[in-house]
Amino acid sequence: MAIAVPSSASLGTPASTASRARVAVAGATGYAGQELVRILARHPAVTLTLAMSSAATSTPRPLPALARIWDEPVTPLDLDRIAAESDIVFLALPEAASADVAPVLLERGLRVLDLSGAFRIRNDADRGRWYPATQALPEGTVYGLSERYAEAIRGARLVSCPGCYPTGALLAVAPLAAAKLVQGQVIVDAKSGISGAGKSPTERTHFCENHGSVAAYGIFSHRHNAEIEQELGCSVTFVPHLVPLDRGILETVYVSLVPGTTEAQVAETLRAAYATAPFVRLTGGALPEIKHVAHTNFCDIGWKIDEPSGRAVLVTVLDNLVKGAAGQAVQNLNILLGLDERTGIL
C-alpha cells in the first residue's frame, strides 16, 4: 500500500502551455464539479478547457462562486466539444449519466476520471444490482483509491474514483485487513454533511429537516456498503447518518482483531502503509475531527485498541467534496500524468 512521493522541487511550478494536459469537467455546476473547477483552474500542469453542466441548461453562464478563479462560462454538455478540446475528462455526473457518457468518450480516445459509482463494482452481478445503468466495465477501468492502486491508476483509461464514505473507511481498515489482523465483520458508523447528497434538495436534505437533528438512513441498502465489502473482502455493516454540517465525514469503525494482536502492531501496520502517503495523517490516540480536514485533501485516522478484548475502534475523517471526491480525483490525475501527487491540491 505504500507509495513513493516524488521530490517536491517542482511542486506548483507552472508547466509551459504547450506541455499542459487539456482537461474538461462535466457536471461543473454540481458540488463536486465546482470543487474540481476550483482546483483545476489553478493547477500548474493542466489547462482547464471546458466546464459543462447538463444539456438541459440551454444558456452558457458563469459560476459566481468561482469569479476570478474561472471566468469562462459553463456550457451545456457537448461530447463532441469535449472530445475535440480535451485529452482528459472528469465526470462529476449522476451515475446513470456517467454510465452513458464514459464509454463514448473512451471510444474517442480520452482518458476519463469518473466520480460517480457507475464503474466502481467489479463483480457483474453486484454491479447490476447497485448500478443497473452501467452496461459493462470498460477495458482499462481501475478503482481509484489513490493510496492503494497508484500503480494501476498510472496506466488506466478509466479511473473510477471511490465513494466518499468508502474512501475514509478503506484508508482506515484496508491495511489491517491486508495484514490479516482483522477477523469477522467490520462495522462502519458514518456521519456525513449534507453536501454528500448533491445540490438538488430533497425532503431528507431540506434545511428544516436537518437543522438540529441527526438521522440514520440507508441501513443494508446503501451502495457504498457493497463497495467497502469489495475492497475489504469481508462482511461490513455500514450505517450512514446525515448530520447538520455542509461538508465533512466522520466514520467510527469497529473491528475485532485476531487474538494476540497488539496496539503496537496496529500502529506499525498503519504507519508502514502510509509512510510516504502525502494525504493520510495518522493521529494515533488523539482522535481526529472534521474541522481538521475540511477544505483539504487529507484523511486523518486515529484509533483506540483494547488489547485484552481484541477490540479496535478507528476514527477517520475527510472532506467529502475534496478527499471524498474532487481532491482524490485530481490526486489520481497527478498519478496518471506522472506528477507529484500533491500538485495543485496541497
Ligand SMILES: NC(=O)c1ccc[n+]([C@@H]2O[C@H](COP(=O)([O-])OP(=O)(O)OC[C@H]3O[C@@H](n4cnc5c(N)ncnc54)[C@H](OP(=O)(O)O)[C@@H]3O)[C@@H](O)[C@H]2O)c1
Ligand atoms: N457530493 C459528494 O460529496 C460526492 C462525493 C463523491 C462522489 N460524488 C459523486 O459525484 C457525482 C456528482 O455529485 P454532486 O454531489 O456534485 O452532484 P450534484 O451537485 O447534483 O451535481 C450534478 C451535476 O451533474 C449535472 N447533470 C445532472 N444530470 C445530468 C445529465 N443527465 N447529463 C449531464 N449532466 C448532468 C448537473 O448539471 P445541472 O446544473 O445542469 O443540473 C450538475 O452539474 C455523483 O455521481 C456523486 O455520486 C459526490
